[in-house]
Amino acid sequence: MQIENLRKHYPGAENTALQGLSLNFKKGIIAGLLGPNGAGKTTTISIICGLVKADSGLAKVLELDCSNDIIEIKKKIGVVPQQFALYPQLTGKENLEYVGRLYNIPSKSLKGKVSEMLAHFGLEKHANKRVSQYSGGMKRRANIIAGLLHNPELLILDEPTAGVDVQSRNMILDFLKQYNVQGNTIIYTSHLLEEAEKICDDVAIIDEGKLIAQASPKQLIASAEGCNSLEDVFLFYTGRTVRE
Numbered sequence: 001m002q003i004e005n006l007r008k009h010y011p012g013a014e015n016t017a018l019q020g021l022s023l024n025f026k027k028g029i030i031a032g033l034l035g036p037n038g039a040g041k042t043t044t045i046s047i048i049c050g051l052v053k054a055d056s057g058l059a060k061v062l063e064l065d066c067s068n069d070i071i072e073i074k075k076k077i078g079v080v081p082q083q084f085a086l087y088p089q090l091t092g093k094e095n096l097e098y099v100g101r102l103y104n105i106p107s108k109s110l111k112g113k114v115s116e117m118l119a120h121f122g123l124e125k126h127a128n129k130r131v132s133q134y135s136g137g138m139k140r141r142a143n144i145i146a147g148l149l150h151n152p153e154l155l156i157l158d159e160p161t162a163g164v165d166v167q168s169r170n171m172i173l174d175f176l177k178q179y180n181v182q183g184n185t186i187i188y189t190s191h192l193l194e195e196a197e198k199i200c201d202d203v204a205i206i207d208e209g210k211l212i213a214q215a216s217p218k219q220l221i222a223s224a225e226g227c228n229s230l231e232d233v234f235l236f237y238t239g240r241t242v243r244e
């Protein structure tokens with residue numbers, strides 16, 4: 001992913017969401033896009049996925065231009081949004097089969113793939129339950145499956161472990177590591193810095209729509225004075241003031 005001097009001001013908004021954001025993530029890694037509330041993480045992801053149009057600047061993924069090649073990009077990337085992208089009145093299985101059809105997964109293989117993923121994420125017993133009856137952790141896991149059913153080479157997740165218990169979180173993180181080992185790239189946002197420190201190869205800390213620091217968690221910790229963890233580094237660069 002390559003972002004250069006990206007700017008975005010939402011019409012009528014008080015603050016500018018992205019103020020010349022530049023950053024690169026290499027292929028094949030697990031990358032963390034970190035920042036306080038309102039830093040511009042979701043806006044960045046939305047521009048990459050073609051959901052939001054930047055005012056200016058360049059955004060490329062997999063050598064494709066996010067403002068022109070969005071149809072091609074959508075085939076190759078998977079996006080797991082912060083909000084659940086599931087129909088509450090449909091069962092988990094129905095939701096995922098619907099998503100699979102949107103991605104043109106052949107119906108012959110779709111049912112098998114959905115069953116396999118439901119089992120992998122510990123949801124096989126709940127496949128025929130309506131999503132409205134799922135717990136928060138179950139919805140999170142189903143939401144992740146919906147983003148990767150088509151086997152994307154780049155998976156982008158916006159706070160995939162928000163509000164889940166330790167068991168679900170471990171399952172999700174183990175899956176992400178495994179998916180990465182298979183050669184896929186992962187970019188994810190999280191407010192859980194201990195988690196990001198454990199799984200990310202490269203971390204970009206952004207604040208007020210700009211890049212503040214980028215390196216591996218180890219390098220960031222070593223180069224920021226008095227810091228022993230990624231959370232220390234985060235506070236070192238972004239301060240202790242509570243954001244709106």
Ligand SMILES: Nc1ncnc2c1ncn2[C@@H]1O[C@H](COP(=O)(O)OP(=O)(O)OP(=O)(O)O)[C@@H](O)[C@H]1O
Pocket residue numbers: 010011013015016017035036037038039040041042043044
């Ligand atoms: N649709 C919108 N209309 C107006 N302003 C918006 C809109 N979406 C985001 N913003 C503003 O843009 C800025 C960046 O928001 P964004 O959601 O990208 O941040 P974030 O880093 O993802 O935050 P969080 O960690 O809280 O999810 C904030 O000031 C936010 O209020």
